[in-house]
């Protein structure tokens with residue numbers, strides 16, 4: 458069972474390829490969809506207004522997502538985010554963040570959520586993330602957490618308290634540098650692993666991701682695509698694919714974490730091919746198999 462928490466949102470997105478207005482998004486939505494290609498045992502704890510399409514909730518349920526923990530606020534407005542990408546898609550500017558119902562999010566886990574084996578804490582305030590950990594009745598096999606530089610600026614102490622409680626931290630290279638005060642990612646990883654987590658994943662966007670464990674490091678490439686249309690949600694999708702794979706295999710060894718990273722990269726490669734969840738919701742078994750083979754070709758060589 459994979460429990461995930463995060464935002465459920467409407468997004469406005471502008472990229473060099475065009476714009477999409479009031480499309481569905483949110484970390485918990487990307488995580489759930491990506492994980493659903495590996496496990497049908499997913500629970501979502503999140504908040505949304507009743508302006509968010511009911512058919513999208515039904516579609517997640519049809520993929521094995523238990524939505525008992527998705528709080529729907531009557532007459533409430535859903536979280537809204539607007540962002541604009543640079544020409545090369547490597548930089549993104551946040552234009553609007555309207556928290557709306559997310560401002561009052563104080564998750565109370567349904568009884569059945571308190572025994573999940575795997576927990577993915579999407580990017581939210583560290584207090585909410587810690588609150589979820591504290592509600593678990595049984596220590597999960599693995600708790601993963603995403604965060605961002607904003608929380609390093611405004612909630613340093615509670616961020617460190619939360620990081621101490623998790624097994625895996627998933628952040629990007631800039632965030633790893635800010636969190637550790639080290640430029641070398643090798644040194645940054647040592648500092649961060651000393652804060653508590655057993656594993657650290659450092660995402661490097663189109664340049665793949667690194668997995669750190671003790672003194673070891675592993676690299677998972679991102680697939681060079683012919684066309685990237687919309688990078689929104691790639692990080693959450695990566696985390697969802699990775700955690701879905703771990704829930705499917707129930708193996709938290711370093712070797713299996715390496716495989717999980719590659720499955721995260723596979724899911725992220727689909728996510729960025731279309732706006733919003735347009736591709737992520739429509740991956741066929743044949744496409745998934747073909748993409749796995751592309752990754753094998755990309756990464757495998759005797760040296």
Ligand code: AMP
Pocket residue numbers: 464466467468481482483484537538554580581688689690691692693694
């Ligand atoms: P990513 O591109 O992986 O960072 O994820 C983007 C998604 O996260 C979008 O669908 C947004 O709705 C959502 N998002 C953006 N900013 C925030 C925030 N401050 N808190 C929670 N979710 C957010």
